[in-house]
Every structure is written in C-alpha cells, then in structure tokens.
Amino acid sequence: MIKVKVPATSANIGPGFDCLGVALNLYNTFYFEEIEKGLDIQGCCEEFSNENNLIYTSMKKCFERIGYNFKGIRIIIEDDIPLSRGLGSSAACIVGGVIGANEIAGKVLSKEEILKLAVEIEGHPDNVAPAIFGGMTVAIQDEDNIHYSKINVAKGLKFYAMIPDFTLSTKESRAVLPKEIPYKDGVFNVGRVALLITALTNGEFHLLKTSCDDKLHQIYRGKLIQDFDRIKEKCEEFGSLGMFLSGAGPTLMALDEDKNSKFYDDIKGFLKTLDNKWEVKPLDIDFSGAMVL
Numbered sequence: 001m002i003k004v005k006v007p008a009t010s011a012n013i014g015p016g017f018d019c020l021g022v023a024l025n026l027y028n029t030f031y032f033e034e035i036e037k038g039l040d041i042q043g044c045c046e047e048f049s050n051e052n053n054l055i056y057t058s059m060k061k062c063f064e065r066i067g068y069n070f071k072g073i074r075i076i077i078e079d080d081i082p083l084s085r086g087l088g089s090s091a092a093c094i095v096g097g098v099i100g101a102n103e104i105a106g107k108v109l110s111k112e113e114i115l116k117l118a119v120e121i122e123g124h125p126d127n128v129a130p131a132i133f134g135g136m137t138v139a140i141q142d143e144d145n146i147h148y149s150k151i152n153v154a155k156g157l158k159f160y161a162m163i164p165d166f167t168l169s170t171k172e173s174r175a176v177l178p179k180e181i182p183y184k185d186g187v188f189n190v191g192r193v194a195l196l197i198t199a200l201t202n203g204e205f206h207l208l209k210t211s212c213d214d215k216l217h218q219i220y221r222g223k224l225i226q227d228f229d230r231i232k233e234k235c236e237e238f239g240s241l242g243m244f245l246s247g248a249g250p251t252l253m254a255l256d257e258d259k260n261s262k263f264y265d266d267i268k269g270f271l272k273t274l275d276n277k278w279e280v281k282p283l284d285i286d287f288s289g290a291m292v293l
C-alpha cells in the first residue's frame with residue numbers, strides 16, 4: 001500500500017489573505033491501493049464514505065490529468081486534522097489524493113505539477129503550497145502558473161491553535177466577504193504583510209502583534225465566531241506575540257515564544273470559562289511537507 005502523510009496548515013496568517021500559509025505538526029495519513037474494481041473507503045465518517053469523497057475526487061482528477069485508467073481504489077484514512085476548523089483539512093485531502101494517485105500511476109507529475117493541480121481543485125494556493133512543501137510559504141496564482149517562495153522563519157516561535165467545538169466551512173466563511181474594499185484597507189494590508197514577513201525572518205517578534213492585523217477578512221469573519229474579540233483581548237493580556245484567524249476559521253491562532261509556557265496555561269484556563277468548548281493545541285512548524293512513506 002502507498003502511505004502518504006500530509007500536514008495541517010494555517011492559511012492567511014493575518015494580513016496574507018489567500019497567499020500566506022504555514023505547515024504544522026498535526027497530520028492526516030492516507031493509505032492507497034489500486035484494487036480490481038469499485039471504491040473502498042475506510043476510516044472515514046459515513047458522510048464522506050462515497051464517490052464524492054474529496055480524496056477520491058482529487059485522485060480521479062490526477063488520473064485524468066495523467067491519462068491513467070485505474071480499475072478500482074481503496075483508501076484508508078487516519079485523520080488528526082479537524083474538519084472545517086481552519087486547519088487545512090481540505091487541502092490535506094486534496095494533496096494526499098493527488099500524491100497518492102500520482103504514485104499509483106507511476107510518479108508522472110513533478111511536485112510543481114502536483115501543486116498546480118491541487119490549487120485548481122482547492123481554488124487558492126495558501127494551504128496547498130505549505131501542505132506540499134512544508135514550512136511557511138507565500139504562494140500566488142496568475143493565469144497559468146503558481147509562484148511560491150518559502151519564508152525562513154526565525155527560530156523560537158510557537159503556534160497555539162485554539163480550536164472550538166463548532167465548525168465553519170470555507171464556503172460559508174468566504175460568503176461573508178465583501179466584493180470590494182476601500183483603497184485604504186488594501187494599503188493597510190500591503191504594509192502589514194510586508195512587515196510580517198520581515199519580522200518573522202529577522203526574528204523581530206515584537207512586531208508581530210501589529211503585523212498580524214488585517215482588514216481583508218478577519219473583521220468580517222470575526223462576527224461568525226462567538227467570543228472572537230474576547231479571546232483576542234485575552235491573548236494580548238496574557239502576553240502572546242500576536243493572534244490571527246487560522247484559514248477561514250473558526251480556529252484562532254496565537255503566536256508566542258516557545259520558551260514561554262505560561263501563555264498556554266493562562267489561555268487554557270480562560271477558554272474553559274466560555275460557552276463553547278475550546279481546545280488549545282501547541283504546534284510547531286512542519287518543515288517537510290507531504291511525504292510518501
């Protein structure tokens with residue numbers, strides 16, 4: 001069987017809407033096998049145990065691109081990435097499916113071609129690029145190509161994913177975004193995304209709080225997440241370096257220095273007082289990206 005491990009990803013990272021993303025050490029593992037006929041999906045909830053399964057539909061698109069006629073497919077899923085929580089579960093399924101199909105068909109596509117196909121399926125490149133390549137990436141799409149570059153994040157940064165017990169699909173979360181934004185909001189974000197990247201590479205972590213600010217999506221989406229403002233306030237009060245909405249939400253991501261364990265205890269205690277259940281997961285950057293094992 002072919003085994004593919006794909007990391008979770010946190011996209012946008014504040015002002016980098018649809019272009020910044022980071023791979024984190026939380027994983028989905030998929031096992032693939034070509035069988036005589038049909039589709040056999042194991043390890044998955046009933047809702048996705050059918051032909052519409054995103055892993056399977058992504059495999060089919062890859063087989064089509066390559067021109068490979070498959071007989072049947074078995075997929076076994078071990079998923080630790082929570083679904084529709086802003087941690088790149090869909091990108092992990094797409095990347096896993098495309099890589100699995102490419103392996104079955106004889107490793108025809110290059111990593112760049114895998115990226116291109118996965119972005120076509122996902123619709124934006126910010127989760128897909130770090131899921132494939134690992135680390136933190138900038139990725140943009142023009143008419144025919146995906147351009148990406150890795151950001152060399154300075155050592156010592158810890159990610160705290162605050163994951164609620166409710167879901168928010170990317171589709172729902174994109175639906176509340178405006179069609180147009182004021183010019184000054186565009187200027188606001190351009191400056192901050194540039195500052196964010198230099199602060200991260202130079203290790204100027206004191207700049208992260210300001211550079212995580214955003215006017216393209218968080219102000220609209222924050223309203224969909226109960227206690228968003230209170231949690232943001234508390235992250236600041238407990239001394240985190242910055243906080244942003246992970247992907248399309250509802251997970252909120254706090255940044256802190258990895259030597260400061262007090263933040264973790266403080267925020268965990270506070271989240272327990274809220275109406276919804278919130279779990280806090282301390283995470284590190286995954287530098288490897290998707291791997292065939």
Ligand SMILES: Nc1ncnc2c1ncn2[C@@H]1O[C@H](COP(=O)(O)OP(=O)(O)OP(=O)(O)O)[C@@H](O)[C@H]1O
Pocket residue numbers: 009011044048053054055077079082083084085086087088089090091093127168169170171246247248249
């Ligand atoms: N383990 C899984 N098995 C099958 N399908 C899955 C699995 N995990 C995710 N999916 C698919 O991905 C969809 C969730 O994707 P969605 O874009 O809404 O959220 P996300 O990718 O978790 O968050 P974000 O894009 O904000 O990081 C599910 O509705 C389902 O179609």
Ligand SMILES: N[C@@H](CCO)C(=O)O
Pocket residue numbers: 011012017018019124126127170174217247248
């Ligand atoms: N950039 C995407 C990430 C989630 O898939 C969004 O914010 O909608």
